[in-house]
Each structure stands twice: as structure tokens, then as C-alpha cells.
Amino acid sequence: MASYADKTSTSSAEEPVTMLAKAVGKPPSDKGYALDEKRRAALSEIDQAKFSWFHIKVCMVAGVGFFTDAYDIFAINIASVMLGYVYGPVNRNQPGNQSLTPNQDLGVKVATPVGTLVGQLLFGWLADVVGRKRMYGVELMLIIVATFGQAVSGQGHAVSIIGVLVVWRFIMGVGIGGDYPLSAVISSEFASTHIRGRMMTAVFANQGWGQFTAALVGFIIVAAYKDSLLHEDALVNAKVDQMWRILIGLGCVPGAIALYFRLTIPETPRFTMDVERNVKQATQDVENFLTTGSYYVDPDAVIERVQAPKASRRDFVAYFSQWQNLKLLIGTSYSWFALDIAFYGLGLNSSTILTAIGFGTPSAHLTGGNKIYENLKNITVGNMILSVAGLIPGYWATFLFVDRWGRKPIQLMGFIMLTILFCCMGFGYNRLTASDGGRKAFVFLYCLTNFFQNFGPNTTTFIVPGEAFPTRYRSTAHGISAASGKLGAIVAQVGFGKLVNIGGKNKFVNHLLEIFAFWMLTGIFSTLLIKETKQLTLEELSNENQEGFIESRPANASSSRA
Template identity: 60%
Template structure:
């Protein structure tokens, strides 16, 4: 079922509509035909049956997200390995080296989301889709081959490569989300976007699996190595990093076979005739005739993107509050998400499930095995189930309800974990209870704001600013990730006592997310055009062909 608001605009499933093919004589009638043609074209997208093109876009976008997540979150495992090879006598990198490796990617993400988000609204989703993947794969390959010398420290080289990789990964966010949202039917849009984003969980899972398998494969080499076990561990982390190139390379070809979205062609390129032909070719089971008088050279007169128009649109509170709501909600979510996820190895160590003291070959193997298996357990127990439940309920419960519930539950969970941290970690059963609560928090991050903050910005803005606004929202999230690493992640590496303070702070941050959720609209089962807060009745005001007005 679609919403009454969407159907009242003519984008629902009710009623029989005829496709306008004649060319009226009166100017008013001609403009009416253009608007009707646009409306019916959009209706074809919104009411389309699930088809191969939807599956293809979901797979291609998801493969990129899989690679993004693998590369970003594998660092939690790799930092421990780098400590044994290039760290101090205790087998650890300095706190600032560790923080630099973890914060470089979110900083790159921020830049990539803003730049590629804006470019996609200018040049098109298709034309820039794949460029970010080149950056990501190149930087990942560069990390795997990075060397250490007297003049250049390998950690500094890795920080630079991870920054470049972050730009590519960041550019993937608006591209993948917008492509899926603009192609998806109303009734399954939430599930399709969730399916794309859930590949983040699969990327984390495979990062843990590859780490565990590689460490196990080098078990004999580590234990037989002379003290310390530098060479085998140096090989292990390079294999783990290099594996991240594979899904990116697989997705690379398919990204250039993805068609441009009809919404971009229609509303930004302003070419309704070409958009109709694209819909006929890739989405519609029925073939519709382009209205007489419209050719591929005919451009309609409609709102166009410009700085002045952007300021005008978002100077209205009804539009600005949506951007503020999506941006701050993502900011609030990424503070705990990145401070805990990128430091999961430290959290496991505090609860006696991670790294152990000692640098003997046996100690090194035992520590790495526990870190990899611990990260694997956290992913399987929390991240993936959260995505699965979101997938099942996102189009029935709605985005706002799930986000609101997630922030409430996370506020309570972090409060319990923070204020009861000392008694929980004083005994063996208490430590198991703490890990259970941590996994539960991971579950409600993904069955909650981690999923919805990805979806809502891809639905709630006009087509001409959808990717730009999405990039702004996502970039605000990465500001939260950077704050998390400098203010909280660095603290996590200092002492067990500071962990308690961090969790208490995160509880307050989650509470502010409850407030920001009130600013966003419920986007479930509503047409993207309805959610744009712009009148669609007279969206088109005329047309021109080769610079000559046809009717206006």
C-alpha cells in the first residue's frame, strides 16, 4: 500500500491513467500535458515490479559497500598486528599512531561525501559512479605494498593511503543510496536500500573471517618464528588489507553498466522524452508513447539547481529542519558507532576477550586469534541480526519509528554499561554480561539509527539537491566519527577507567539523537516527489528546443 498523500498526487497504485500522446494547441494545455507526462513517468518507477535492474543495482551498490566496510573496519584488527611489527617493546603502536590510522579514513570520508555528493547532482549519478571506486581500490593496493624505511615511517604512509581510501569510500555513500532510492518502487524502497547498506555488516564479517583464517594459516610460522614474530605477522596484515581489493574490482566493471536514473534525466537534465524511453527500456512492462512534439532535443522549463535556489529552498524551516535532522542524527550515531567499532579490539581486551600481555611467539598468536575471533563474534551477534530485522520491518514500521526506538534503547544500554561498568567487569559472569550488552547495543545500532540515517537522506530532498544534501548529512556523520576518535577513541586506549566515562558520555549523545529524530519526516510508503516539499501540480512551466521556446 502507498500513502494517501502519494496517491493524491497521482503516484499511487489506484486508478486507470492514460498516457498523453497528443499535442494540444493552447499553451496552458501544452504545459498541462508536460506535467501529466512527467507525473505518469514517475508513477511507472514508483509502481514498477521488482525486476532484474533492481537486483543489479542492489548487487553493484552493495558490492561497493561491502568493500568500504571491509577496508574501514579491518583496521581494528590490523592496528594490533602493526603494533607487533612496527610498535614499541610492548607490541603496541603509540596512541597517536593508532588514532591517526583510525581517523584518517573518516576524514577522507567527509571530503568524499561532500565532493562526490555535489558532483552527482551536476554531472549525473552514472557519470561519477565508479570514479570513487578507483580511488578506493588504488589506495587499498597501496596500503598492502607500503614499505618502512629510515626516512619514512610506514604508519605515516598508511595514514596517507587510508585518507585517500576514505575519499573513495565516502563518495560511495551518496552514489549508492541515491541510485537505489531513485530506481526503487515505493513499496519496497526501504528494503532495497537496507539490502545495500546491510553489506556493511557482511564486510565486517568477512574482515573478521579473513583475519581468523589468515592467522590460523600462519599459526605454525608464528610459533616457530624467532622472538619476536615479526615476519609472519607482517605478511598477515598485508594479506588482510589486500583482500579488500577483490570486491572493489568485481564491482568496478558493473558500475559502468548501470543506467542513469530517469529522475536525474527528467528533473535535472530536464529531458522527459529521454527519461520515458529509459523507463520503457529498463523498468516498464508496458511501452508508452512519448507525447507528440517532444523529442530528445526538447528540454522542459522547471526548477533548476543553483546556489541562490539552494539557499532559497533551505531557508524555509520546513526544508531546513529535515536537513538538520538527518545531519545531526547521523552525527550523533557515528560518535558511538566509530568510537566503539574501530576500537573493538581494545574493548575486548578490557573484558579479557582480546589481546593478552606478552610478546613471545605463542602470546602473539593467541592474542591475534582472540582479537579476530572476538570481532567475528561481535559482528555475528549484533551487527548482522540488526540489519536482518531492519530489512524485514523497515517498510512496515517506518524509518522514523525504528530510528526513534533505536536511540531510546541505545541511551538506556550505554547508561547501564557506563554506570555499572566496574561491577560488570569485576567478575567472569559480569564480563560475559558486559559483552552481551555490547552486542545488544550493536544490534540496536543497526536495527535503529545506523540503518535509518543511511536511508532517510536518500528520500527526503528534491532530486536536484538529493545527492548534495545526502553528502552533507553523511559528512556530518563523519565529523562525529572524527570527534569520536580524537575525544573518545584516544581515551579508550589509555585506561580501563576511562572506558566507563566514554560509555556514560555516549548515553547522553544517544539522548540528543532522540530529539533530532523529531525533525525528520516519516518517508515510508511515500513518493520521493511528495517528500521534496515542493508543489508538483505545475512543476513544469514550459519547454525549449535547441534554445528556442516551444511553449512557456
């Protein structure tokens, strides 16, 4: 079959028999018609399948990657404070007050989003070219190696440890970036239509558990080193140096556990049919994983490639030159960009914001190891509160309603609520932070913003791009959308780092919150560009006619073996 671009023109090489068959409304060949029917029957089985152990396995295998991603990304929020005590410029007049310089702090925090942007574009494209299965696990290996590399990084005369960490965190970010499109399209393409939103949400919700676990592990480590910090002043730096390495290094563990299962997950039948164009193998895979939860590829089986729309530069341009398709990509990309400005602006700087409002700030009379212990304990406790009170409930609220209300209403509601909340926090900042009661109210509003980020656009911007595009471009389009989000994260982190201390230490926080409100307002309008995807099959959402989507190859076409 011709590619999408070729559908608008008549091929001069088309056989007279085929043209005659089309003229009288018959399929070009009985074999091609049978294969097309076989494809649609297999897709129908996937779309109507009951929830099974295989679906749970897909959620677990994909979800553990997001758990690892979030742990590794947000652990730096605590680890950067520890790094500051050990490697920050020494203030001999105020021991215990060391911190990384603004540029050092920016470097270790922004390196991961930059790497993630690269990984999302690269792995998103590769997953559509070489396959979901072939790339799944490669990105996790990058994460494991880079995380371990951070934990054993050292200081040297030629290069600082901060520089080494920036390099490792960039590499880790590339792996994390690959996880977004791969996990999204794999969970989407294996899911039944009626549970697809919940499956994808369950995968993404592990981000909340990863963020909470980073804070919890940090708290446990601080508690374990309490005696050393309080009573061994001469060894405080050495102990804190051990603490951040343990905190970062433990991020390897869940990834290592999940690696085997990622390497052995089957290829999605949609990719096998529509990109590899092997309908026979795909229908066999569907039957196997729906009945036994496993799959088998016969290495000696003869593969008959069918004709189907094939990805190419020309076809890509033709597909996205149609306004309804381009509009959707713009909507998913910009919505993610706007959301991540606030999501990462808050998430990577929660310790800074909590300190700025004086929430959990150590007593002024504390010095040395006592002050370090109190500060680290308060930061970890504050991050746990923010996770439990806002982040995690938001994901699971989306889980409950995403297949009932739909993706678009949840995203629209989330952006509206976030606009209101950021306005309240920004314009009311000085009044709220002037008293203990006001600070508690500010933390409550902070938790609400976390809740409506996840019961809102943070989850839906992940879901919609994994559903709304054809199989041959689904991962690429998701990668483009996700990379737009990480561009927003980079803008947020660079902007936060450069602006937060205008007028004095942390004096610009209120205006940053007002800026976040503006971006949430723009997200309301970009949401209007996306379409509702609930209870529709991926093929219905692809905006392509599925009647006669594939044809049999001509009789003289060669076959190959698996």
C-alpha cells in the same frame, strides 16, 4: 519554468499569453502540459513497479560497494594490532607486547573518516551537478587504488610506513565517502515506493557483512600463519608484516569485481528528467529497464530540454530557508552525527574494549610468537562474535520492519535503547568486569548495542536523507548529512584515543561509554525533527508542487544532440 527562488516573485518578462493562460487555469502550452503529464506518468511507473531482476541488480551493484567500504574501514581494527607488533616501539623486557603509539593508532584510524567526510561532500555535490552515472565507479577506483597502495607500502628513512598508510587511508576514505550519497540516491530513485525502504536497507546491510568478513579473513590469515608464529620466533615480525598486508590488500577484490557493473549502470530517470531536463530520454529509459532490465541512449537523438526548477546557489538558499526543509536537514545531519560518535567509537576500538574487560586476553605466561598468535586469534574471534550476534541481525531486523513500522519509529526506538544500554555498560562497568560471568554479561550488552545501532539509527540515518529532498539536491543533502556523521566519527576517534588511558591503560573506558549514552539521548530529540517517509513517493516528500513542475521551452530555444 522558474527556479524555486523565482516562484515567490513575478517575472516582468513573462509573456502575456502565458499569464492569460494561467489566469484562466489552463496550462501555458499544450506541449508543456503534455510533457509534464508524460513525466508524472513515467514517475508513476517507477513508483508502482513490481520487484524485478533490475531491482536486485541495483541492490547488488550498490551493495558490493558498501561491503568493500566496511571491510576496508574495519579491517584496520585488526591490522593496527598487527602493525604494532612490527612497527611499534620495541619493549625488550616484554617481547610480544609491542603496539603502535597512541598517536600512530589514532592516525591510521582517523584518516579514513576524515577522507570520508571530504568524499561525501564532494561526490554528493558532483552527483547532483554532473550525474549519478558519471560519478558512479570513480569513487570505487579511488578505493581500489588506495587499498592496493596500503598493501604495498614500505618503510623509509625519510617517511615512516605509518605516515604513508595515513595518506593512503585518507585517499581511500574520499572514495568511501563518495559511495554513501551515490549508492543511497541511486537505490532510492530506482526503487518502487512500497519496497524503497527495504531496497536501501539491503544495500546498506552489506556493511555488516563487510565488517564480519574482515574479522573472518583476519581469523583465516592468523590460522594459516599459526605454525610460523608458534615455532619460528626469528621470523615472527616478517610473518606478521605479511599478514596485515594480505588482510588489507584483499579489500581490492570485491571492488574490482563490481567496477564494471557500476560503470555500466544507467542514469536514474529522475535525474534525466529533473536535472538534465530530458523527459523523452527518461521515459524511454523507464520503459527499457522495467521491461528488459537494460537501457539504450541513441547518440543521434535530438534532445529537447524542458524548463524545470534548476539548482543554483540562490535556489538552494531559497529551498532550505523554509523551516520545514531546513528542519529536516538539521534532523538528518545531527542524528547521524550523534549516532556515529558511538558507532565508530565502538567499531574502531572493539579490540581495545575487549582487551580492557579481559575478554579473550592471552594467558600471562605466554611470550613471543605464542602470545602474538593467541592475541590475534582472540581479537578476530571477538570481532566475529560481535558481528554475528549483533551487527548483522540488526540490519535484517530493519529490513523486515522498515516499510511496515516506518523509519522514524525505528530510529526513535534505537536511540532510546542505546541510551539505556550505554548507561548500563558505563555505570555498571566496574561490577560487570570484576568476574567471568560479569564479563560475559558485558559482551552480551555490547552485542545488544550493535543490534540496536543497526535496528535503529545507523540504518535509518542512511535511508531518510536519500528520500526526503528534491532530485536536484538529494545527493547534496545526503552528502551533508553523511558528512555530519563522519564528523561525529572523527570526534569519537580523537576523543577515544586521547581519553581512554586517563588514569592508566584503558582506565577511562567506563566514562567513555557514559559519554556515548549522552549523545544517544540527544539523538532522541533530533529524531523528532525528521518526517516519516514510508509509502510516500520521492516527489511527495520533496515538499514541492508537482503540478506544472516542467514546461516546454519557447519555440526559438535551441535543441541539442545526445
